[in-house]
Amino acid sequence: MVSRVIPVDSFDLVIFGGTGDLARRKILPGLFRRFLSGQMQEGSRIIGAARSELDAAGYRKMIAEAVAEFGGEEAKNKKGLAAFLDHLDYVAIDAKGDGGWDKLAQLVRQDVIQAFYFSVAPSLFGELAQRLHANNIANAKSRIVVEKPFGRDLETARALNETLAEHFTERQIYRIDHYLGKETVQNLMAVRFGNVLFEPLWNNHYVDHIQITVAETVSVEGRGAYYDKSGAMRDMVQNHLMQLLCLIAMEPPSQFGADAVRDEKLKVIRALQDIDHHHIVRGQYDAGPDGPSYRDDAENPRSFTESFIAMRCHIANWRWAGVPFYLRTGKRMKARSSEITVVFKDLGHTIFEGDEARHRNILSIRLQPNEGMDLQVTIKEPGPGGMRLIDVPLDMTFAEALGDEEHEVTDAYERLIMDVIRGNQTLFMRGDEVEAAWAWTDPLIEGWEARNDVPKLYDPGSAGPEDAMMLMHRDGRRWRDIKG
Numbered sequence: 001m002v003s004r005v006i007p008v009d010s011f012d013l014v015i016f017g018g019t020g021d022l023a024r025r026k027i028l029p030g031l032f033r034r035f036l037s038g039q040m041q042e043g044s045r046i047i048g049a050a051r052s053e054l055d056a057a058g059y060r061k062m063i064a065e066a067v068a069e070f071g072g073e074e075a076k077n078k079k080g081l082a083a084f085l086d087h088l089d090y091v092a093i094d095a096k097g098d099g100g101w102d103k104l105a106q107l108v109r110q111d112v113i114q115a116f117y118f119s120v121a122p123s124l125f126g127e128l129a130q131r132l133h134a135n136n137i138a139n140a141k142s143r144i145v146v147e148k149p150f151g152r153d154l155e156t157a158r159a160l161n162e163t164l165a166e167h168f169t170e171r172q173i174y175r176i177d178h179y180l181g182k183e184t185v186q187n188l189m190a191v192r193f194g195n196v197l198f199e200p201l202w203n204n205h206y207v208d209h210i211q212i213t214v215a216e217t218v219s220v221e222g223r224g225a226y227y228d229k230s231g232a233m234r235d236m237v238q239n240h241l242m243q244l245l246c247l248i249a250m251e252p253p254s255q256f257g258a259d260a261v262r263d264e265k266l267k268v269i270r271a272l273q274d275i276d277h278h279h280i281v282r283g284q285y286d287a288g289p290d291g292p293s294y295r296d297d298a299e300n301p302r303s304f305t306e307s308f309i310a311m312r313c314h315i316a317n318w319r320w321a322g323v324p325f326y327l328r329t330g331k332r333m334k335a336r337s338s339e340i341t342v343v344f345k346d347l348g349h350t351i352f353e354g355d356e357a358r359h360r361n362i363l364s365i366r367l368q369p370n371e372g373m374d375l376q377v378t379i380k381e382p383g384p385g386g387m388r389l390i391d392v393p394l395d396m397t398f399a400e401a402l403g404d405e406e407h408e409v410t411d412a413y414e415r416l417i418m419d420v421i422r423g424n425q426t427l428f429m430r431g432d433e434v435e436a437a438w439a440w441t442d443p444l445i446e447g448w449e450a451r452n453d454v455p456k457l458y459d460p461g462s463a464g465p466e467d468a469m470m471l472m473h474r475d476g477r478r479w480r481d482i483k484g
């Protein structure tokens, strides 16, 4: 199967923070792949902007090195890389100063799609937005892309929304959550709303519970000072896990359009019930044979910040009343794995004699590694020996299912950037969604801060603290194994 690539209109994309880690690791290598695929037209340009004094040649060299390091197999295409680099330019600019803006104004064209990627600290968003207008660079059709973290609580998120709103309308603002750009996440919507099979079962009559796990093996080393002020709740749950929860739990939107989808996601967030603190487990990784403890990584011996969190949530609506949603995420865990699992209810009655085993249908949606889905179904064990039942997965790993060696599952960043150019906001968070998510998160954080709650230690390379296991065991359920 040959993947169909539809070129996007010509654009000027300015990347503020174009010399930073995110730009070099994700944004530029992603754009290079889109260029190779033919999606980026000849007339398009990418302009890096940061304080470093570089000229265009220096920037191209930096990006050539970044693509070689992070661009995967495609980076070996030297001819392609040279052609891509021709589309790059650079302006030395300080978001807080006046230098460089004239040059940017000359470079950015007004007759093509303009996008400004704010890949810098959020404290600079306001300055950038204001200067883009003061220097007559942005126009009413320009788009801005903003990175996480979007605030650290409701108050700061609201302030950030208000700052951006002074210069750009909501239609122009693209708040990135790269989880939403993942192939599987979109496939989740296709499976739910494109098949007759699942939606009738997608409710509290048939679903026992849902688990969402985002496990990382990395520590916070290198970003400990930042992370220690944030923690797993702010860094992962408020945005990524919440977005996954929304997609799995939302009502069918009337159409696959930005506001229809985001309206339904917002309703889910607003229907989330408060969580009793007994249903939240926070953890911190301990020192292990191959690494220091969280507190050492964070250089804060008295830190109460969580590097792991597990919780049981409920959504108060007709569809989900009584169905627990178990969420967990953490650093330094046994494997890098992100998975959503829908565990269906037991059969009311088994007709098969001697079948004591509990057979359950389980739909698991893997975001990483091996993006894909499988549905566990019960069948007769083949061969003689009577009617013995076993559970087997119906596997649908995309790379295999699509049967195309050339097909690469498109990286989330490149997909989302192309959506910005196309003007499609469906996979971006709207301002009210972000605020609603903080409104739910804030009291939980305030609760454990007021109680001086001390996170439980867990061994690096484990599935988190023992209490997280108990959170499920108490309900007669268990977490799925974390497999890389």
Ligand code: NAP
Pocket (backbone or CB within 6 Å): 016, 017, 018, 019, 020, 021, 022, 023, 049, 050, 051, 052, 093, 094, 095, 096, 118, 119, 120, 121, 122, 124, 147, 148, 149
């Ligand atoms: P970074 O490596 O520290 O890069 C920051 C960039 O901003 C650099 O290009 C820096 O270049 C530029 N910069 C700093 N101050 C500036 C100023 N006053 N005016 C103009 N440019 C300025 O940070 P990063 O990791 O790329 O992250 C960028 C943003 O993405 C942050 O908001 C971060 O939270 C978010 N994010 C990053 C990741 C990731 O994987 N890295 C993931 C998710 C979200 P100069 O020093 O040359 O000015």
